[in-house]
Amino acid sequence: MTRGMTMTSTQRGGVAVRDLEPRAAATAAARRAPGRARRRRVSGGATPWVLMSPALAVLLLMTVAPAAYLIWASLRSGTLLNPASSFVGLHNYREVLTDPNVLHSLLITAAFVVVAVSVELVLGLLIAVPLASQSRSNNLAATLMLLPFAVTPAVSAMIFKELLNPNYGWVDHYMGVLGLPSQVEWLSNPGTAWVALVGLDVWQWTPFVALILMAGLQSLPHEPLEAAAIDGASTWQSFRHVTLPMLAPFLAIAVTLRTIQAVKTFDAFKIRTGGGPGDSTEIINLGVYRIALQSFRIGAASALAMVLLILLSLLVPVLLRAVGRNANPEEI
Amino acid sequence: MSAITAAGRLDGRRLATRSAGRVLLWGWLLLTMVPLVFMLATSLKPSGIAKELPPRWLFHPTLEHYRSVLTGGSGTSVGFDRLLFNSFAVTLGATLLTVGLAVPAAYALSMRTFGARKALSSWILSTYMFPPIVAVIPVFVYAGKLGLVDRYPVLIVPYAAFNLPIAVWILRSSILQIPYEIQESAMVDGASRWQVLRRIILPLLVPAIATVAILSAILSWNEFLFALSLTRSAAKTSPVGIQEFTGMYGTDWGKLTAASSVIVAPILVMTVILRRRIVSGLTFGAVK
Numbered sequence: 001m002t003r004g005m006t007m008t009s010t011q012r013g014g015v016a017v018r019d020l021e022p023r024a025a026a027t028a029a030a031r032r033a034p035g036r037a038r039r040r041r042v043s044g045g046a047t048p049w050v051l052m053s054p055a056l057a058v059l060l061l062m063t064v065a066p067a068a069y070l071i072w073a074s075l076r077s078g079t080l081l082n083p084a085s086s087f088v089g090l091h092n093y094r095e096v097l098t099d100p101n102v103l104h105s106l107l108i109t110a111a112f113v114v115v116a117v118s119v120e121l122v123l124g125l126l127i128a129v130p131l132a133s134q135s136r137s138n139n140l141a142a143t144l145m146l147l148p149f150a151v152t153p154a155v156s157a158m159i160f161k162e163l164l165n166p167n168y169g170w171v172d173h174y175m176g177v178l179g180l181p182s183q184v185e186w187l188s189n190p191g192t193a194w195v196a197l198v199g200l201d202v203w204q205w206t207p208f209v210a211l212i213l214m215a216g217l218q219s220l221p222h223e224p225l226e227a228a229a230i231d232g233a234s235t236w237q238s239f240r241h242v243t244l245p246m247l248a249p250f251l252a253i254a255v256t257l258r259t260i261q262a263v264k265t266f267d268a269f270k271i272r273t274g275g276g277p278g279d280s281t282e283i284i285n286l287g288v289y290r291i292a293l294q295s296f297r298i299g300a301a302s303a304l305a306m307v308l309l310i311l312l313s314l315l316v317p318v319l320l321r322a323v324g325r326n327a328n329p330e331e332i
Numbered sequence: 333m334s335a336i337t338a339a340g341r342l343d344g345r346r347l348a349t350r351s352a353g354r355v356l357l358w359g360w361l362l363l364t365m366v367p368l369v370f371m372l373a374t375s376l377k378p379s380g381i382a383k384e385l386p387p388r389w390l391f392h393p394t395l396e397h398y399r400s401v402l403t404g405g406s407g408t409s410v411g412f413d414r415l416l417f418n419s420f421a422v423t424l425g426a427t428l429l430t431v432g433l434a435v436p437a438a439y440a441l442s443m444r445t446f447g448a449r450k451a452l453s454s455w456i457l458s459t460y461m462f463p464p465i466v467a468v469i470p471v472f473v474y475a476g477k478l479g480l481v482d483r484y485p486v487l488i489v490p491y492a493a494f495n496l497p498i499a500v501w502i503l504r505s506s507i508l509q510i511p512y513e514i515q516e517s518a519m520v521d522g523a524s525r526w527q528v529l530r531r532i533i534l535p536l537l538v539p540a541i542a543t544v545a546i547l548s549a550i551l552s553w554n555e556f557l558f559a560l561s562l563t564r565s566a567a568k569t570s571p572v573g574i575q576e577f578t579g580m581y582g583t584d585w586g587k588l589t590a591a592s593s594v595i596v597a598p599i600l601v602m603t604v605i606l607r608r609r610i611v612s613g614l615t616f617g618a619v620k
Contacts, residue, residue, distance in 0.1 A: 047440070047443075047525050048440035048441075048443050048445075048446035048448075048449070049440070051436035051437060051439055051440035052436070052437050052440045052441070052452065054432075054433050054436070054437075055433040055434060055436070055437035055456075055496055055500065056437070056452075058429075058433055058489060058492055058493050058496065059456065059459055059493055059496055061489070061493065062462075062467055062471075062489070062490055062493035062494070063459045063462045063467070063493070065470070066466060066467040066469070066470045066471070067466070069469075069470040069473075070466065070469065070470065073469075073470075073473075080473065080476075123360070126353075126356055127356065127357055127360055129353055130350070130353030130354050130356065130357040131357055141357060141358070141361060142607070142608075143604055143607065144361050144365070145361065146603050146604065146607065146610065147364075147365075147368060147600060147603070147604075148364050148367075148368075150550070150596070150599045150600050150602075150603035151367075151368070151596050151599075151600075152553065152554040152571050152592075152595055152596055152599065153554060153556065153571075154554070154556045154571035154572070154574070154575070155371075155571065155574065155592045155595055155596055156367065158574060158575065158577075158578075158588060158592065159367050159370065159371050159589075159592060160367060161578075162370075162583055162585065162588070163366075163367060163370060165583075168383040168384075168385055170366070170370060170387060173385045173386060173387070177386075203364055203367070206360075207364075208611065208614065211608075211611045212611060212615060212619050215608070215611060215612075215619045215620065216619065219620065234345070235345060235346050235349050250619065253615055253618050253619060257614070257615060260460065260461055263463065264463050264464060264465070266464075266465060266556065266557045267556040267557070267571075270556075270560070271575060284465075285463070285465045285557075288465050288466070288469070289465060289468075289557075289561075292468070292469045292472065293468070293469075293472060293561055298469065298473065301469055302469060305465070305466040305469055308463060308465070308466060309462075309463070309466050312461050312462075312463060313461065315461060316458045316461055319457065319458060319460065319461060320454055320457060320458060322618075323457065323615065323616050323618045324453075324454060324457050324616070324618075326618035326619075327501060327505060327615070327616045327617040327618040328453070328501075328504075328505055328508070328617070
């Protein structure tokens with residue numbers, strides 16, 4: 001009996017499972033029925049839980065416990081300096097959700113994520129295509145490509161800030177040499193500050209996207225492309241109608257991970273603009289940071305953090321689908 | 333005949349596309365190296381010419397800035413040597429904790445007899461979505477109450493938690509790649525789960541553990557938000573500390589770039605060593 005079960009699981013291993021789903025579900029259902037008692041005998045039941053518990057404890061402590069605290073704190077008045085608080089219901093939520101600054105923060109965060117990730121995706125794809133053909137020079141290129149995203153974000157923010165200094169920064173100087181405007185006060189105007197912030201994100205993260213897509217391109221089968229070439233498809237046609245569709249899972253992985261990382265961005269904004277000029281670059285993370293850790297308005301900050309958490313949790317299924325299933329098709 | 337000319341014309345166009353691609357690739361690489369070249373060149377320039385425009389490319393390189401920051405010379409409220417040590421201590425602690433928690437967890441999640449493994453794996457992956465800015469509020473409040481502010485554990489534990497999803501997923505998929513029959517036959521021969529883990533799984537898991545350790549080290553070394561919020565001086569890490577090179581009278585370029593190079597150097601080396609496995613790791617193994 002046990003042996004038969006294992007055989008089934010092993011056969012399921014290795015295969016591209018998506019097509020097998022109905023069958024897999026059936027097997028799982030069949031297994032569930034006599035499962036409990038047998039499982040306990042085979043594995044000693046508690047062993048996996050014992051092995052899991054330290055990691056689970058730390059993860060719960062840093063995710064579920066904070067979320068529980070936020071729910072509690074967001075329903076109460078009071079600040080860090082004046083801890084005597086009372087239950088105020090949804091007052092904090094009403095306050096943050098009707099605050100035009102907060103709505104502005106949420107909007108510009110979304111705009112930043114969409115613009116930065118789109119630019120990185122297009123550039124990353126353009127770079128990945130020439131990078132995907134195997135050659136010695138491409139080995140070197142792939143290594144060099146890695147360097148920007150290894151740089152500590154706080155360091156690259158400082159370096160970019162100095163490079164864009166209007167008095168002695170290299171960027172303005174070389175723009176002048178090329179006959180472009182050379183007195184740009186990058187971080188003093190909302191428009192140019194955004195260009196500078198998106199530019200840094202693109203510099204830092206396009207390589208990550210490019211390397212994901214490069215790995216994707218290298219893993220694609222050759223036959224469909226050869227067939228397209230024999231049928232007389234142009235380079236563009238075979239790229240558009242053969243390569244791109246096959247690359248879709250990798251595009252999904254890149255977009256999903258980059259979106260999550262972009263939403264978490266904090267360092268670059270805090271260091272380079274601090275949300276300014278005015279509040280033109282105050283993304284939601286800076287807003288939460290300011291309200292919680294600088295104004296100490298814990299109730300309001302908790303409500304805002306909960307809003308952010310709820311918005312982000314809507315993306316969890318996307319993460320599980322795009323990343324989880326590709327990382328481990330037979331397990332999720 | 334006409335088919336051949338058509339193919340030839342197509343090949344010509346394909347060649348043009350290909351060279352355009354190569355120009356783009358190397359153009360991008362050249363452009364993206366500018367900040368790194370700026371950092372390295374300025375760190376070696378004598379103070380007097382650091383901010384000269386046009387930038388001077390020929391100069392006698394000097395190590396004065398490196399000497400100054402590494403011996404804790406002026407520039408930051410906490411000496412840079414101390415900041416580096418703190419970064420190192422926190423990174424080491426977080427890396428050890430991550431690996432120590434992730435290996436047994438990943439092993440449990442690979443057990444076929446563990447009914448909750450799919451749900452738990454998915455949940456662990458989904459915690460990657462959890463934004464640190466949300467966790468920092470309660471940690472800030474309670475660290476204050478418990479007297480943990482400005483001490484290593486208040487950074488080490490959160491960093492380990494943030495590294496865990498990636499670590500567990502990398503390790504679990506490596507364990508799943510080990511043929512299950514090996515474990516099974518060992519258990520038929522009377523080995524316990526613990527012996528299977530120690531004698532069979534761990535030796536085969538060394539490369540994956542190395543990947544996880546290096547990735548955890550990089551992520552912990554680079555972290556900024558928690559370090560900024562929860563340290564004052566005793567445990568302050570270098571990414572937070574270097575901001576102080578910008579003072580009232582502008583930024584000391586020599587010290588900033590020398591300190592930056594020192595911070596970045598170890599991660600650059602580790603990244604180059606890991607190469608493709610770093611991308612695979614950061615995608616939870618979804619990209620091989």
